[in-house]
Amino acid sequence: MKFFKRNIVSIILIVFFLALSIRMFLGHSDRVNSLQGKVLFTISKITFLEQGKGGPWYNYSFVYLRKVYSSRIILGELSKESKEIQKSYIGKKYFVKFSVEKPKYSELYLDKPVPEDFVYKEGQTWEKLPALP
Numbered sequence: 001m002k003f004f005k006r007n008i009v010s011i012i013l014i015v016f017f018l019a020l021s022i023r024m025f026l027g028h029s030d031r032v033n034s035l036q037g038k039v040l041f042t043i044s045k046i047t048f049l050e051q052g053k054g055g056p057w058y059n060y061s062f063v064y065l066r067k068v069y070s071s072r073i074i075l076g077e078l079s080k081e082s083k084e085i086q087k088s089y090i091g092k093k094y095f096v097k098f099s100v101e102k103p104k105y106s107e108l109y110l111d112k113p114v115p116e117d118f119v120y121k122e123g124q125t126w127e128k129l130p131a132l133p
Contacts (some may be wrong), residue, residue, distance in 0.1 A: 037101060040064070040125040043114050044096035044106075046089050058089060058110075063098050064103050073108045095129055117131040 044062040050072065051057075061070040093114040098106035114120075114127065 003014050036100060039097050040127060041095055041129050042098050042123070042125045043120060043133060044108055045093050046091065046108075049090055058108070060094070060096065060108055062098070062106070064098065064125065066123065067103075069098070069103050069106065071104070071106050071108070073110075108128055 042062050042064060044060045046058050046060045047070070049056055050059055053105050057072045057074050059070060059072045061068050063069075089110070095109045095112040095114065096106050097109070109129075118130075
């Protein structure tokens, strides 16, 4: 019993980090499983660039069933580009894949920009990425 009294803070911290790790693992697994299930594609717009401790993030949003969903993506390789190039993505539209069951889970395709002359209705979805001219 003395052991627990002396080490209560350490025990609480260990339990906290263990619970946090389990939650992160389950959240990641849920996201992966959702994006392997029924998915749709739509068009997303990058709304702004956020500078975080882990690097810059793009925030983007899309419409599905008249509801706006927002998410973000870390720049990764793009973080090596200049600030001007990073900012040039803001306001641009890209295709996004999202889970039908849980639309909060999505993947932005920065390598699939939407052409300016592409005609679509906001909130329109496709089962496959549309073929672009």
